[in-house]
Amino acid sequence: MLVQVDNPLIEVHDLTVSYDKKPVLWNIDFSLAAGQIIGIIGPNGAGKSTLLKSIMSLIEPQSGYVKIYGKSIDDVRGKISYVPQRESVDWDFPASVLDVVLMGRYQKRGLFGRYNKEDKRIAQESLEKVGMQGFVKRQISQLSGGQQQRVFLARALAQQTELYLMDEPFAGVDASTEESILNLMKEMTQAGKTILVVHHDLQTAFKYFDWMVLLNTRLIASCPAQDALNESLIQETYGGKLPLLSALGNLIKNKDMPIREKK
Ligand SMILES: Nc1ncnc2c1ncn2[C@@H]1O[C@H](COP(=O)(O)OP(=O)(O)OP(=O)(O)O)[C@@H](O)[C@H]1O
Numbered sequence: 396m397l398v399q400v401d402n403p404l405i406e407v408h409d410l411t412v413s414y415d416k417k418p419v420l421w422n423i424d425f426s427l428a429a430g431q432i433i434g435i436i437g438p439n440g441a442g443k444s445t446l447l448k449s450i451m452s453l454i455e456p457q458s459g460y461v462k463i464y465g466k467s468i469d470d471v472r473g474k475i476s477y478v479p480q481r482e483s484v485d486w487d488f489p490a491s492v493l494d495v496v497l498m499g500r501y502q503k504r505g506l507f508g509r510y511n512k513e514d515k516r517i518a519q520e521s522l523e524k525v526g527m528q529g530f531v532k533r534q535i536s537q538l539s540g541g542q543q544q545r546v547f548l549a550r551a552l553a554q555q556t557e558l559y560l561m562d563e564p565f566a567g568v569d570a571s572t573e574e575s576i577l578n579l580m581k582e583m584t585q586a587g588k589t590i591l592v593v594h595h596d597l598q599t600a601f602k603y604f605d606w607m608v609l610l611n612t613r614l615i616a617s618c619p620a621q622d623a624l625n626e627s628l629i630q631e632t633y634g635g636k637l638p639l640l641s642a643l644g645n646l647i648k649n650k651d652m653p654i655r656e657k658k
Pocket residue numbers: 414415419437438439440441442443444445446480
């Protein structure tokens with residue numbers, strides 16, 4: 396199911412990406428509107444991280460292209476922040492929590508610019524938003540996995556951009572942190588920002604996201620979340636791995652119920 400939008404913020408056109416000649420994204424085509432939380436969903440190896448990296452132009456596609464605000468990424472990079480998947484980051488890198496979050500201010504200050512008071516204030520505020528203000532001086536190597544994840548989110552917040560690409564931001568964070576980050580994301584979209592999130596848990600996906608991109612090398616769907624809550628689409632995305640589906644059965648049956656539960 397492919398719902399194309401008018402006035403897209405992100406356009407992906409016929410994108411094919413290969414590693415060692417083996418395609419991991421195949422002829423992907425979709426468009427996304429601004430001001431919403433968008434989930435990218437699919438099994439391990441589906442190409443979710445590759446898709447984010449392609450949108451950031453960190454990988455050269457074999458064919459196709461991506462546009463953001465109708466422009467090539469290099470013209471709008473300053474409007475985008477990217478949170479990589481936790482596993483892909485070198486956490487032994489010697490830096491304090493505050494150093495990492497201040498890195499989010501590079502783009503504004505330039506590599507050799509000095510941070511000013513405002514940068515420090517924004518960094519502190521960003522750490523407060525993810526509940527990490529008590530760890531300012533701690534080395535990032537000495538944080539738990541969930542705390543590291545939250546510091547990376549704070550770095551993205553400190554960038555104060557329009558578009559956020561987040562690769563599994565909820566991996567390893569506890570339930571109450573997950574809820575507060577989600578609330579923060581909702582506030583951000585209400586302020587017109589757009590958040591693209593790679594996410595693993597299907598059950599919560601239908602509650603969290605306004606729009607869903609279902610991916611398994613090929614694009615299975617790009618549509619409002621409610622329309623993605625469909626047995627055959629989920630089955631196509633996850634192949635034969637069906638224990639997931641039984642848990643989803645009730646959700647699908649009760650599709651008429653409002654999906655956004657009030658907490
Ligand atoms: N640098 C690389 N070189 C070769 N193959 C790669 C590389 N990075 C990823 N791949 C392969 O490309 C495919 C897609 O990988 P990708 O990391 O995009 O998947 P994913 O959907 O993010 O998976 P996960 O849920 O495990 O994070 C996988 O089969 C993976 O093994």
